Amino acid sequence: MNPLAPLYRAIEWMPVLAQDITVLVVLVMPALIVGALVLVGFRPFPLVRAMLWRFRWTNALFVLLIAVSVGLGVGLIAQERGLRQGTARAADPFDLVISAPGSEITMMFAAVYLQPSDVPLLSGEIYDEVANAPDVTLAAPIAFGDSYVSSPVVGSTAQFVTHLSPDLAEGAMFADRLEAVIGSRVDLALGDSFTPAHGVGDAAEHDAHAHVEYVVSGRMQPTGSPWDRAIIVPVEAVWEIHGLANGHAPENADQLGPPFDPDYFPGTPAILVSAEQLYVNYALRAQFTTDRTMAFFPGTVLANLYSLMGDVRQVMSIMAVVTQILVTAGVLAGLVILTRLFARRLALLRALGAPGRFVFSVVWSYAATLIFSGAVLGVAIGYGAAALISRVVSAQTDILVTATLSWPEFHLVGAFVSLTVILALVPAFIALSRPVVTDLRS
Amino acid sequence: MSLDLKIDDLEVRAASGRVLLSVPRLSVAAGMCLGVKGPSGAGKSTFLFSLAGLGANSSGAIAWGGTDLMVLSPEARAKFRRHHIGMVFQDFLLFEELSAAANAALPGAYSRRARQAVIARKAGDVLDRLGIAHGGRTVESFSGGERQRVAIARALAADPEIVLADEPTASLDRKTADRLIEDLVRMVREEGKTLIAVSHDPAVYTRMDRVIEIVDGAIVSDEVRDG
Numbered sequence: 001m002n003p004l005a006p007l008y009r010a011i012e013w014m015p016v017l018a019q020d021i022t023v024l025v026v027l028v029m030p031a032l033i034v035g036a037l038v039l040v041g042f043r044p045f046p047l048v049r050a051m052l053w054r055f056r057w058t059n060a061l062f063v064l065l066i067a068v069s070v071g072l073g074v075g076l077i078a079q080e081r082g083l084r085q086g087t088a089r090a091a092d093p094f095d096l097v098i099s100a101p102g103s104e105i106t107m108m109f110a111a112v113y114l115q116p117s118d119v120p121l122l123s124g125e126i127y128d129e130v131a132n133a134p135d136v137t138l139a140a141p142i143a144f145g146d147s148y149v150s151s152p153v154v155g156s157t158a159q160f161v162t163h164l165s166p167d168l169a170e171g172a173m174f175a176d177r178l179e180a181v182i183g184s185r186v187d188l189a190l191g192d193s194f195t196p197a198h199g200v201g202d203a204a205e206h207d208a209h210a211h212v213e214y215v216v217s218g219r220m221q222p223t224g225s226p227w228d229r230a231i232i233v234p235v236e237a238v239w240e241i242h243g244l245a246n247g248h249a250p251e252n253a254d255q256l257g258p259p260f261d262p263d264y265f266p267g268t269p270a271i272l273v274s275a276e277q278l279y280v281n282y283a284l285r286a287q288f289t290t291d292r293t294m295a296f297f298p299g300t301v302l303a304n305l306y307s308l309m310g311d312v313r314q315v316m317s318i319m320a321v322v323t324q325i326l327v328t329a330g331v332l333a334g335l336v337i338l339t340r341l342f343a344r345r346l347a348l349l350r351a352l353g354a355p356g357r358f359v360f361s362v363v364w365s366y367a368a369t370l371i372f373s374g375a376v377l378g379v380a381i382g383y384g385a386a387a388l389i390s391r392v393v394s395a396q397t398d399i400l401v402t403a404t405l406s407w408p409e410f411h412l413v414g415a416f417v418s419l420t421v422i423l424a425l426v427p428a429f430i431a432l433s434r435p436v437v438t439d440l441r442s
Numbered sequence: 443m444s445l446d447l448k449i450d451d452l453e454v455r456a457a458s459g460r461v462l463l464s465v466p467r468l469s470v471a472a473g474m475c476l477g478v479k480g481p482s483g484a485g486k487s488t489f490l491f492s493l494a495g496l497g498a499n500s501s502g503a504i505a506w507g508g509t510d511l512m513v514l515s516p517e518a519r520a521k522f523r524r525h526h527i528g529m530v531f532q533d534f535l536l537f538e539e540l541s542a543a544a545n546a547a548l549p550g551a552y553s554r555r556a557r558q559a560v561i562a563r564k565a566g567d568v569l570d571r572l573g574i575a576h577g578g579r580t581v582e583s584f585s586g587g588e589r590q591r592v593a594i595a596r597a598l599a600a601d602p603e604i605v606l607a608d609e610p611t612a613s614l615d616r617k618t619a620d621r622l623i624e625d626l627v628r629m630v631r632e633e634g635k636t637l638i639a640v641s642h643d644p645a646v647y648t649r650m651d652r653v654i655e656i657v658d659g660a661i662v663s664d665e666v667r668d669g
Contacts, residue, residue, distance in 0.1 A: 047551060050539040348535045349552070351496060352596075353524030356517055358552035435498065437491050440531070 004411065020407035027414035031421040035368065038425075044362040047349075051342055051366050058341070062334055063374040069327040070378025070416060074409045075385035082390055082403030084306060087113075090225030090399050091298040093164055096273040096281045098122065098130055101294040104301045111142050111270040112298050113399070114152045114226040116200040124247075124265025126293055130273060131258060133287065135280040138163055139258070141268035143238045146209070147200040151186050153214075153231045155238030157257040160272060164220060164227055171218030177237045177256070179217040183228040185398070192216045196231075196241075212241045224400030239266045324416060331420050335367045335427040342366075346431050347439030356432050363431045367424035375417045382409065444472045445507035445526060445603045445636065447493070452502035454488055454659075463488045463659040465502075470652075472507070472603065475627060475637040477647030480656040486640040489656060490608050493638060494527055495519035506604065524549065528597030530626075532609035534589040536581050536596075542569060542588075543577035546595035553600070565599035572625055587618035594626055598633075605630055607639040611646060620645055 004023055011019050052059050091112050099107045100120035109115040131139035140160035146153040158173045161181050171190045174181055182188055193215045198208035214233055222228055234256050236246040244266035248255045273295075275281050281297070288295035339346075342363075349359050386403035393401045447470040454463040463485040470476050478486050491497055493504060495511035496519075504511045506526065511519055523529075536545045546565035550558040569577050572591040581589055590610060597605050610626065611619035623639075627649045630637040639646050647653040648667075655663040 042552065044551070046540065046544060047537065050537045053539045344535070345537065348531075349548075350520065351494065351523070351529055352549060353520045353522070353527065354552040355520060355524075437496050437498070440491075440535075441487075 020411075024407070024410055024414050027411055028418050031368075031418040034422055034425065035364075038357075038361050038364045038428075042358050042361045044358065044365050047362050048365045048369060051345070051362070052369065055338070055341055058338065059370060062338065062370055063377060065334070066327075066331060066371060066374025066420075067377035067381050069324070070375050070413060071381030071385055073324060073412050073416070074379055074382025074405070075389065075403075077409050077412060078382065078386040078403040078405055079389050079393075079401075081406065081408070082386065082401045083393065083399075086224065086394075086399045086401040088299065088302060090223070090227075091302055093223070093225075094272055094298045095275070096284055096295060096297055097270055098126075098273055098284075098288050098293055098295045099270040101291065104294065104296045105305065107270060107294070108296070108298045108301045110144065111272070112225075113397075114144065114154070114230055116144070116152070119269045121267030121269055122271060122293065123267055124260065124262035126288075127260060127265055127268060127271060128262040130271050130284075130288065131260075133284060135275050135277060136273060136284070137276055138272065138274035140272045141235050141260075142270040142272055143235050143268050145200070145269075146196040146198055146238065147204055148194045148196050148231055149187070151183070151229050151231050152200060152226075153180075153196045153233060153238075155235035156232055156272075157235060159257065161220065161232050163272070163274065164223055164232075167221060168218045169221045171216070174217050174232075174234055175256070176217075177234055177240065178212070178214050180214040180231050180233045181218040181220060182216050182232075183220055183230045184222040185228040186219075186231060188216050188231075190216050190219065194231075196233075198242075209241050212237075222400075226398040228400075229398045235268070242266075328416070328420050328423060331371065332423050332426060335370070335424060336430055338370075339363055339367075339427045339431045343431070343434055343439040344442055347434070347436045347442075350436045351440055360428045360432055363428040364424055367427060368421050371417060371420045371424065375413050379405065379409070379413055445509075446470065446472050447636070447638075448503070448505045450503040450505075452492065452500065452504060454485075454492055454497050455499045457499065461659055463492065463656075465489070465661060468654075468661065470636065470638070472636055473634050474652060475630065475650045476639070477650035477653040478638065478640040478656060479642065479647055479653060482642075484656045485659040486656050487608055488659075490606050490638065490640045493604075494523055494529060494606055524553070524600065526602050526604055528600065528602040528605045530590070530593050530597045530605065530607040530610045532612045534586075534593045534613070536589055536592060538582045539580060541578050542574055542581050542584065542592045542595075545581055545592050546577070546599050548596050549600040557600075561599050564601055565595050568595040568598045568629070571629065585618075586614050587622060590614060590622055591625070594622075594629070598629065598635075601633075602635065604636045604638070607637065607641075609641055609643075610639060611641065611643045616645075619643060623649060 007023055007026060008019060011022050094112050097111050100122055102119060106117055107119060110117040110119060127141065138159055140157050143155035144152055161173060169184060188194065193213045195213055196209050197204035197206045199205055236256060240246045245264040247260040247265050249261045249264055273284055285295040346359055383405050390401040390403040449465050449468040452465040453461060456462050478489060480486050492500055500512060502512065509522060511522065543566060546569055547562040550561035553561060566577060572595060574588060574591050581592055611623055614622060623646050641647060650667060652666045654661050
């Protein structure tokens with residue numbers, strides 16, 4: 001459970017931005033109040049500056065340690081959200097997917113994220129039933145299984161290409177069996193030709209379709225999904241090069257795209273269905289959830305997956321909190337040790353008659369400066385780490401993950417600063433309890 | 443304000459219970475320069491810190507002008523030091539990263555706003571009189587003699603009636619030490635302050651009005667000097 005949930009509930013009448021700002025203010029308020037109480041009437045900053053400069057490398061190392069710990073927390077939160085948003089964005093064009101009964105997750109990974117999987121095919125009758133259902137605006141077969149280098153070669157229709165990328169970045173839609181439209185990140189140019197392999201990855205048979213040569217006719221706009229790495233060809237071509245009927249009766253043998261003739265429809269692993277109205281999608285899902293077909297919303301499957309992963313996230317959150325507590329304890333111990341470096345100077349102040357509160361404010365301000373500097377640097381490190389990891393994840397999965405800083409990260413940092421700055425009172429108290437004469441003579 | 447010193451039955455013990463210092467009775471008139479000599483470990487510094495209200499495990503009475511430090515709380519003792527006592531240490535104890543002026547005006551950092559300007563002005567004035575012309579420079583680059591002059595300026599900046607000096611010349615060469623003690627004594631005399639200086643250095647206590655000698659925690663001689 002989010003510990004901030006009760007606070008959010010109490011202020012849910014506010015606009016969202018105001019809620020986030022209010023939560024941040026509430027989180028840092030204890031630190032601000034403590035700071036005001038400690039500093040009222042004193043200006044310890046020249047001495048704090050001197051203390052910071054005196055052991056600047058030790059202080060810098062301490063700031064860096066705080067920054068790395070804060071950065072890890074910030075980076076993890078930003079990365080997790082970025083990954084969630086990226087996967088959701090990738091699934092966005094896939095309103096409703098119909099396939100043979102099986103695992104929704106397996107089929108979602110295969111059809112949406114183009115992760116190879118052997119799945120049963122849907123028959124032409126089923127496709128025809130789907131395509132002719134009322135209010136269906138798009139029923140696109142998705143026939144995967146071939147590849148070129150690291151790009152999956154997927155058979156579908158021109159309507160499907162337009163659904164993914166309403167405007168092509170360059171070139172034109174395929175108008176011939178052996179033309180292909182490529183994703184934005186496919187390393188081919190317009191006019192290039194290539195021969196697909198049967199299968200994907202290490203198991204691909206590179207000579208299985210040696211007689212086939214596709215020519216690139218167009219390139220899609222970036223979609224931020226694995227489809228940016230995909231090559232889409234007419235589904236008729238995929239069927240034909242596998243020695244199957246091409247979906248059309250002999251008198252229409254040259255036709256590309258729907259309507260398909262059920263008698264000449266070899267089968268498809270999945271059908272992407274889209275309708276103008278949301279309720280139609282729900283009706284279609286109900287209609288095609290049968291013993292022969294499985295209909296699912298990838299968005300819902302993702303949400304269920306996130307929900308399942310939510311437990312893991314909760315465990316990770318608890319671990320993150322425990323880590324932050326350990327880091328805080330480390331910060332506290334470090335501050336006590338650092339304060340001992342200045343024991344003689346603090347003893348001098350007390351010998352000269354400085355009020356205990358002034359000495360207290362010097363130690364606390366010094367600690368608070370280190371903590372605040374570390375937290376600010378940590379935000380920068382977290383942002384940089386998240387951006388770097390996002391690039392790696394995007395490159396590995398082809399899902400565009402954009403990790404940007406948002407309010408949860410600032411709330412985490414605010415809570416960390418508030419907690420540690422309050423705990424910094426402890427080394428300040430410890431500094432005051434040290435024997436003056438002993439420290440003066442040390 | 444005249445702050446004569448009166449000590450009655452002062453006893454300072456170590457944590458083990460051993461007596462470190464025992465002064466049954468001692469009086470020092472305000473405005474006097476008192477030297478404290480004796481061998482190392484005799485209890486001279488313990489005596490000096492006790493006079494500032496910094497002694498632990500102490501009993502008896504240490505009264506400055508009727509204010510008995512022994513009955514005050516630690517915070518009240520600090521307040522007394524803040525207003526009435528300036529201290530000079532053997533190894534200067536300056537903030538190396540601050541300028542001479544900032545070091546000299548250090549008491550202003552924890553004083554009321556109204557006093558801060560007064561203290562800064564006085565600190566600058568004392569630095570001038572001690573020949574520190576480059577008060578804006580950090581003391582890192584200063585010689586030992588210059589550093590101790592800055593420390594003296596710090597001790598005098600809040601215009602205390604009492605100056606306590608612990609081996610003020612011990613870290614200096616002979617020539618610098620002579621000049622420094624000359625300047626210190628001159629300035630406290632000009633301003634009518636009480637100076638109590640613990641030192642091994644004969645050049646210090648030959649300039650004092652009175653010299654006491656502490657051996658094994660007890661005053662074994664008390665000499666009032668002529669002139």
